[in-house]
Amino acid sequence: HITEDTSDLLQHVKFQSSNFENILTWDGRPESAPDTVYSVQYKTYGEEEWLEKEGCQRITQKSCNLTMETSNLTELYYARVTATDGAGRSATKMTNRFSSLQHTSIKPPDVTCIPKVRSIQMIVHPTYTPIRAQNGHQLTLENIFQDLLYHLKLRINHTYQMHLEGKQREFEFVGLTPDTEFLGTIMICIPNLFKESAPYRCRVKTLPDRTWT
Amino acid sequence: QEFQFGPCRVEGVVLQKLWQAFWAMKDIVQAQDNIMSVRLLRKEVLQNVSETESCHLIRALLRFYVNTVFKNYHDKAVEFGILKPFSTLANNFFVLVSKLQASQEKMFSTRKSARRRFLLFYQAFKQLDREAAVTKAFGEMDILLSWMEKFYQL
């Protein structure tokens, strides 16, 4: 009995996670027949059963949103995909052990930059995640990561920078020249896990000083 | 930065270095663990640990990892070519154990409940085949590091 090699049906089964939005993705054969269908199961590490993901059974697209199924931060998970082509050939592949705390990447923060005459105020808005506390409240990144802090830089005409850093959400760069343009970059940093978001950038011009006019 | 497990304080171990070392070998190590329906460091072992209990528990766990898990996983580390990250974790765990040892005289009466938690872990370990148990415990170091992180003061 010769077992047919079906590994080409399915590759790179893995989680892509950003701000705890956990998407399972995979690749099929480059020229895979349109009638190839995929079915997804997931499992909590330490538990017996594999569970079928509703809405991702016998689908044709190559991704599946498992955010809600993998939303317990103290748990680790596996997912697996079974591909079946028109000729009835099938292949199953599994992810590595997945921990959203370790794997999730952090998106840039949402910031409001407010120019004044001799200062620029920056207000960082909370980043909500799909994760809910036991009382049903949606958790923010700050709730989840105890060491989270914001790192802000203001570049001044390419010659030097001002730095501000902290856990609070309101910052102000002071002592600036009126009627001048500045480039601000704001990042979320989670030092313990080496996580750093891409920067949010705002180009802002301080207001003209009209006190003597 | 330091670890503060209740009364026990440990400096000189940088948590980020431990994470870096573990991530360098995570997928190789965890792929060897085929018993996905068993988790040694379960919720009953690590959840809701009081401050004073934490020093007992981490000391027992780290000592077990240094004396048993690392010791018996060493040959696999050579086989998988992960000796360097393995050495980073082993030596830093060794530092933690040595410094936690020194602060044991401040221990309080929560030793018994910490002991119970450790035994839950140890009994689950003993129920598995020796090699599978060592592989599983080694692969669960991220669970341990995540728990230790709660006691890491910036």
Next chain:
Amino acid sequence: DGVAVLPAPQNLSVQSTNMKHVLTWSPVTVPEEIVHYSVEYQGEYESLYTSHIWIPSIWCSPTQRPECDITEDITATVSYSLRVRATLGSLTSAWSTLKHRFNQNSTILTPPGMEITMDGFHLLIKLEDLGPHFEFFVSYWRREPGAKEHIKVVRPGVLPVYLETVEPGAAYCVKARTFVKAIGRHSAFSPTECVKVQGEALPL
């Protein structure tokens, strides 16, 4: 195993400054031949639990130069054993082991290089980047009796960093030191640098 007719390297020693650790030894010379060296290490864990196992240095197994940057091999604040041997074709020397084990907490921490400049009424500092181990504590104050000393943690970088908005006609002084969390030690302070701000002092 090669017959050990090649002499073993001698005079092993480690120079460590600002958490950069270099192992050096006297070269083994064979006329018209290029001798290679291999470096291996053991942390305290290996010495106690798996003493038969040595770990090849990341950058020097092998190397042609009689020195080895072992900075990336030293990843814990424990004492390390280090050994070197020479190789020439199939000939291999005996291992030579460092007499005293090395611990990174013995590294020499030098005061950081710093550059103080002004841009208008902004006091700026530029610090040399010493690598990921280092935090920089900068102290600055206005040079006048009873002035308060401010302390800021500053990140090194390509561009100078803003410290303070200063007042015309006043003088300000700055000094800096490093801190390495892995070994829990500070460097000495850099020499204090003072700058005078142009312009007339503001009337009281």
